Amino acid sequence: MNEKEIFDRICSGDEEALDVIYKKYYRMMTKLVISNNGTEQEAKDIYQDALIVFWQKAVSGNLVMTSKMSTYIYSICLNLWRKELDRKGRHTREYKDSPEFQDHESAERIKIINNCVNKLGDTCRKVLTYFYFDGMSMAEIAEKLGFANTNTAKTKKYKCKKKLDEIVKSMYSESDFLD
Amino acid sequence: MKYYDIVGAYLDNELEGEALRDFKTELATNPALNKELEFQQQLIEGIKENRMLDLKTRLDNIPVSGGAGAMTFGKIVSGVVILAGVGYGVFKIIGIDESSTQQPDIISEVVENRPDAIQPATEDEPNQNLSEEEAGRVQKETVITRKQDTVEDNAMEKLNSGDIITPDVPEPIDEFETDKISEDDIVVPSKNLGTMEYPDESNLEISIISNRRKYKFHYQVKTGQLILYGNFDEEPYQLLEINAGNDKHLYLYFKGKYYEIDKKTEEVAPLREITNRILISALNNLKDKSP
Structure with a gap:
């Protein structure tokens, strides 16, 4: 199954295609978080969240792929992890308001x-x-x-x-x- | 409940034009409408949450080969290959001289200190007194150790960069770096083969005892005298002396082989053949230059 076939199947709501890319990019995406002060669990959570965002956009028809799927998912992971780091930073700086x-x-x-x-x-x-x-x-x-x-x-x-x-x-x- | 349908239609983007404008106008002034809107927004968020958890559970149940922090089979194999490569390289180098593996403590200590010149040990530390054999070994080991560092550093860099790693095996050192020992430090015996030769500085008298059953190829240094036990009358022999710092090391050349003479040993000791290629090379060089 090539990349376009996987993407088309995801767009049609095929959850098995989501399983395929989850396994395919697991190490690549979790490495991003782990190498940036994240734990294995945080890396897994971020990757799953990113993949769900990707899924949501693809299935709703709001996504036109202009790059490789991995590039797109990687950028979502990066943004989510930055947000999480920012949130953690704020959490330590400020008390619950x-x-x-x-x-x-x-x-x-x-x-x-x-x-x-x-x-x-x-x-x-x-x-x-x-x-x-x-x-x-x-x-x-x-x-x-x-x-x-x-x-x-x-x-x-x-x-x-x-x-x-x-x-x-x-x-x-x-x-x-x-x- | 009277706002249920209109709020539902608004949230599903089904209101348009005048109906949408009227809804927004009402929303600005009607608290009950606001409450219904907030409630239905939360219903939708709850539905989304449910689906998200559903997908996460699905993903959680997919077996993966471990994260970036886990050791994969490929990594283990790469690690074994690197270790084997480095180990083979070290074995090749150290394996040249069997004796160099016998006294690793001395070597590691000297390498750690990285001396520029080979220093003799003090009397308090007789076991650390470096012979020329050891000195040569130290010199070689220093080079080997530095090469090992380089190999490991390169391997780590490659590991960090995620590249495919092929072990860089250091080349064995076959050539003795003769410039490490200055010719000024070498004392060449003044006499030729065939006579009892020893350096003038040592003031050692040499005598040969060939009729001892117990000692057939031994030596003894006693009260300024070198006694050789064995058939040393059959063939010529030669004594060579090398300066090492403040000390001098003595070597016997006999039947094409070199033997170390420990001047501090007063007991009768067997003559042990020198196998260190580097030292042999240096002694050959010295012997060839002798008049």
Whole structure:
């Protein structure tokens, strides 16, 4: 499988193609972080995050490759690691202030919703994640999940989101979210 | 709940034109609409988080051959090749002289100090008294050690650069660097073969004892006298002396071979053949120049 074939498969949402490049570039990308004061675990996290950003852009159709995939992923890794180093630097220089606290609150709420997403059925979970994270169109979702047409996918998405809304509100008080 | 649909449509970019403008106007003044918007934004973030964790879990389960910090099979093989190469080079050099591997402590100490001239040991340190054989070895070892450093440095540079590494094996030193020992330091015996020869400076008298069963090829230095045990009357022999700093080292040439005479040994000692090629070369040079 050559680079273009892998990229085309990733653009079509083929997760096995993502596995292929993950293995292919693992050492190259983690070396970037490790050789710049990062740990093995940090290197792995950064590489995975970078690959997910790459995946998201490729699947949503917002990526036109003008360089090699490795070059593009490498630049994402570099940016993410710079941000992380900057964040760590700030963390040591400053005490937790208000914005940090607010970030923490927000992260907690997102974690709660994430747990609620797992309570949805598999199809619902896929419809919502494909739409909101992968940026797939309704037509693509319909094709991927075997729905009759785009309208079916759209209706499914509406219902699934409504269901998630209900789960969250039933499990957590309004004050947990709307303070 | 009454804002659910309109907020959902806004977040899915389904509002356009006047509907979008009206929504934004309402948003500026309606706290309930703001709360619903914030809630749905968090729902979407939660959905994204779920997918991200899903993908991360997938990637986590992919076996990889280890990170950049891990030793790969290729690295291990490269390391073994380098070590073997360096080891072979060192063996080739040191292997020239078997005796040089027998006293590594002396060599390493002298190499560490990197003397410009070979210094004799004090009386308090008799074991460190360097013979010319050792001196030659030291000279050679100094060169060898420096070459080893270079090899290792180059290897490290190549390792760091990530290039393919092929070991650079240092060339064995076959040639003796004669300029290391000045001819002024060499005392040439004044007499020819066939006579009892020894340097004037040593003032050693030489006698030969050939009828001892126990000592067939031995020597003894006693009260200013060199006693040679064995059949030294059969063929001519020659004594050679080399200055080394404040000390002088004595060598016996007999039947095409050289033997070291330790002047500090008062006991009867066997004559041991010198195998150090560098020293042999120097002694040959000295012998050839003798009148």
